[in-house]
Amino acid sequence: MPPSMPAPNIRIPIELLTPTAFAQFGTAVENPTTAPSAKLPVPHRIPPPDSVSANQGFATKYLDVTHMSNLYTLAPSKKPAKAVMNMFACAPRNLRPHEPSESMPSSWGDLELDDDDDDGGRDDCERQLLDIGILERHPFTTQTFIPMGLSAADKHTQYLVIVAPTLPASASRRNTARPPPYPTPKLERRRSLKDIFARARPSPYSVDTAPPPSLFSRLPPSARPKGPGLPDLKNLRAFVATGGQAVTYGAGTWHAPMIVIGDRPIDFVVVQFANEVGIEDCQEILLKANNASHEGVVVTVDTDASGKVQVKAGVGAVKAKL
Template sequence: MPTSMPAPSIRIPIELLTPPAFHQFGTVIENPATSPSAKLPIPHRVPPPDSVTANQGFATKYLDVTHMSNLYTLAPSKKPAKAVMNMFVCKPRELRPHEASMSLPSSWGDLDIDDDEDENGNYERQLLDIGILERHPFTTQTFIPMGLAQQDKSTQYLVIVAPTLPASASRRYSNRPPPYPTPKIERKKSFRDIFARARPSPFTNEATPPPSLFSRLHPSARPKGPGIPDLKNLRAFVATGSQAVTYGAGTWHAPMIVIGDRPIDFVVVQFANEVGIEDCQEIILKPDSTAPEGVVVMVDTDSSGQVQVKTGVASVKAKL
């Protein structure tokens, strides 16, 4: 049975998926010459990856566009993992009608986001309830959409992520310890082993991981720690068909969410060792009995069905 935690009554606006905005959660894979990020003001762009000419001059090869991590050597079972590639066929989600609420839109504060009309007066707001988050503590996970054009306005997908709270907050906000598996420390008799056990554990947020273990990893691929998700700072991004996304190891995220009129096929690349609690952990979000609702993402669409960006860089009238 997955762990559960109380969820605040809160509404989240949608942002544009860009590498800088997503940096703490993972990496965005996109063509730097034609991506939505290329249209942003210069201060909000990031340098493109290094590139070389390939295929006898008929291709440009961008190097290290994402960073994969296999951290299963830290898993309690010590069972080795292998690289796996699966396909998820994700159906469009059913949304519920918009209802007025006093909820604030997450860490963005009290924003004026009630302008629900486009140039034709056809903006429509619907609501998406977020009832569960998951994470993969020892592996990155890359989602690659297939058959979805960048210009497709009627079908898009959302990337919903949350930061990780310190481990000490798990018992405060939940009646159970964190689901993140922590290694068992065997008692040793020698003084050398006793002093060795005093080194910081890589599974706590209260101490810096040993640099020899994580120094080679890109910051986006390093584990996030054992804590529960920080729901008040949950973020929601809308992606186009020209973008893939890699979740960093241990990043709390919602299952992939398709918005529109048809399914999207995703090829998913990760590591796995077939030990359930080490491959995937879930936490159920339960609204308080007195709360009118729980965690909700506001989905605004125009007359063509295109999801609108309401917060952050390129907000309100952004065209993807």
């Protein structure tokens, strides 16, 4: 049985999955010319990846659209990992009927999710609820989910990407009265004489007045080790993705299992590293409401008459009171 943590009474709106919005947690992989985010205002777009002509001019090759990270040298067992490719055949989730609630997502301020009429505020829009009872992470590897057989234009089936930042280890202990569930060792390396003298001011090896930054400091935030902390549930976020998007979770990013919304299953090819040490490959945490009067962590899912998930927060929202 995985360890558990108390969950606040909170409802999370759905955002559009874009590379900019998701950058803290990993990479949204998409065609930069045809993806929904290509139509967003410039401040909400990131530069497209470099590209070259390929296939005798009949293709455009986008370079380094996502990055795989293998951090298993930090794992307690020191057992090497290998690249693996699995498939997850994910069936659509059962949602429960909408019920009014006073809870609202703190990460979105005073976003009023339940001020609509009983029919969801629109005759062609249905509101349902998705309970989030578990999060997981892969502390030493990225994990890329690639949907197969799902059109980018499919309105009847989509999938949700639900992620949370990582709390500092000290906050995890304070909020649960116990240490974090999965202590992750710090990277330890023996310092050479050059390293020791390089901390002098000024450095004897350059004109710099400080030692060079560490390897991890050069990486984007999503690619750095996250530490052993619990998920920050008050800043949990939910994104809706189409068949034209793949997603890479940064190593150690807390996320929900892949969630399909709609009419039919989605098959995902999943690429990651693994060393077959269970607690190092995957770690889980159960989310339990504080008491019977609380519902815990819930994502509000609004769909139109065709079944297309409606975006309720962030850029591209159909309705947001911020």
